[in-house]
Amino acid sequence: MFNEELQFKPAIRWGMVGGGRGSQIGYSHRCAAQRDGLFKLMAGAFDLNAERGRSFGTNLGLSTERCYPDYTTMFTEEAKRPDGIEAVSIATPNATHYEICKAALHAGLHVVCEKPITFTSKEASELQSLAEQQQRKLAVMYGYxxxxxxxxxxxxxxxxxxxxxxxxxxxxxxxxxxxxxxxxxxxxxxxxxxxxxxxxxxxxxxxxxxxxxxxxxxxxxxxxxxxxxxxxxxxxxxxxxxxxxxxxxxxxxxxxxxxxxxxxxxxxxxxxxxxxxxxxxxxxxxxxxxxxxxxxxxxxxxxxxxxxxxxxxxxxxxxxHIGVGHPEGYFESWANLYHRFALAFTGQTSHDESPLWYxxxxxxxxxxxxxxxxxxxxxxxxxxxxxx
Missing domain, CATH: 3.30.360.10 (Dihydrodipicolinate Reductase; domain 2)
Incomplete structure (x- = not known):
């Protein structure tokens, strides 16, 4: 059964790239990441249209200055803040994943990326090496x-x-x-x-x-x-x-x-x-x-x-997340994954001290x-x- 008492104080400060107004995938990430209280959405570059992204972000409850026009600006500005983001989820079209992942890792962030993480295995291996160099985790959202x-x-x-x-x-x-x-x-x-x-x-x-x-x-x-x-x-x-x-x-x-x-x-x-x-x-x-x-x-x-x-x-x-007989579904599966991502990002091990799966x-x-x-x-x- 899910342990509701597992909390981080404070929660992992988290941002998003993409996943703006009308995005089913963006909504899925936000519901899953915040369901167990282990992540808190602090910033976002939600849309190629800066004004639309700002409007969306403020409607979610973010401050205007943390709704950014693009991911480069977000990573740069958040790095200057004492309460800057520690992790980011990437919910953009496929062609952008490699460059955004690379920029996020260079910015010292843990990353959750939609698949595919790149177009080529060579680029994917480059991201693997970069994540290891930066001592950051790169997770992939295989939601099922x-x-x-x-x-x-x-x-x-x-x-x-x-x-x-x-x-x-x-x-x-x-x-x-x-x-x-x-x-x-x-x-x-x-x-x-x-x-x-x-x-x-x-x-x-x-x-x-x-x-x-x-x-x-x-x-x-x-x-x-x-x-x-x-x-x-x-x-x-x-x-x-x-x-x-x-x-x-x-x-x-x-x-x-x-x-x-x-x-x-x-x-x-x-x-x-x-x-x-x-x-x-x-x-x-x-x-x-x-x-x-x-x-x-x-x-x-x-x-x-x-x-x-x-x-x-x-x-x-x-x-x-709930006892036998009650149906669990898509959002619970995603929340279970974000629960695992949180453990990985904070350096925790499995319940039996075996390598942490995600x-x-x-x-x-x-x-x-x-x-x-x-x-x-x-x-x-x-x-x-x-x-x-």
């Missing part, structure tokens, strides 16, 4: 990894409940963009524009989410992959709105990943099935409080979030690498390519 049942799944794999992992079946395949909605939706338009979104659309935007979940649950390392991708809405080319990926892991296990925005009729359809030699588990983000557990030769079981029979790690790593820069690097390698394969008639 805060669900408690994801950590139950991870612990079940670690303890051998499934046996040796053989097959990893992943999908994130919604139908919301089955027609050319970007004509009237600026938020979608940049996601299908290569100069802003980067080398991929659905692979980077949603495929990396399910890829990271299964990577953290299984601990498996990809050895090579083959990718086939399409732009069924032709104006989106060269970016894809549908992709199928086959993966081979160094352990001998195999996997598949389907990422799509044109799965007509589907709401979200982010799912995984992990198959071991003894048993399998399934999870679906539209029913995040349940984990299906199927042992060969036994009746199928549905494990419920918050139940006493779960492994302690499901509570200790990503604490439930989606870090290494997770960000592998997400970027997935996109790079899928593009490399797809543009070579789906040839198999080495992951590293």
């Amino acid at each position: 990894s805060g669900y408690p049942m994801i950590h139950q799944a991870r612990e079940m794999v670690r303890r051998g409940d499934l046996g040796e992992i053989r097959v990893v079946n992943m999908q994130f395949a919604h139908g919301s963009h089955n027609i050319e909605h970007e004509k009237n939706d600026p938020g979608l338009k940049w996601r299908v524009s290569p100069q802003v979104a980067g080398p991929t659309y659905v692979l980077g935007d949603i495929g990396t989410h399910i890829f990271y979940l299964c990577e953290m649950i299984t601990g498996l390392e990809v050895s090579r992959l083959s990718c086939m991708k399409q732009a069924f809405i032709r104006s989106r080319a060269p970016l894809e709105d549908n992709a199928h990926v086959m993966l081979e892991y160094t352990s001998g296990a195999v996997g598949t990943l389907w990422a799509s925005a044109v799965n007509a009729g589907a709401m979200h359809q982010q799912k995984f099935r992990i198959v071991g030699e003894k048993a399998s588990i399934e999870w679906w983000d539209e029913h995040p409080n349940q984990l299906r557990y199927e042992v060969q030769g036994e009746p199928a079981r549905v494990l419920e979030r918050g139940s006493a029979y779960l492994y302690n790690d499901a509570a200790g790593v990503a604490a439930s 989606p870090d820069v290494y997770a960000g690097i592998n997400g970027v690498r997935l996109c790079e390698k899928c593009v490399e394969s797809a543009t070579s008639q789906s040839q198999w390519v080495s992951f590293y």
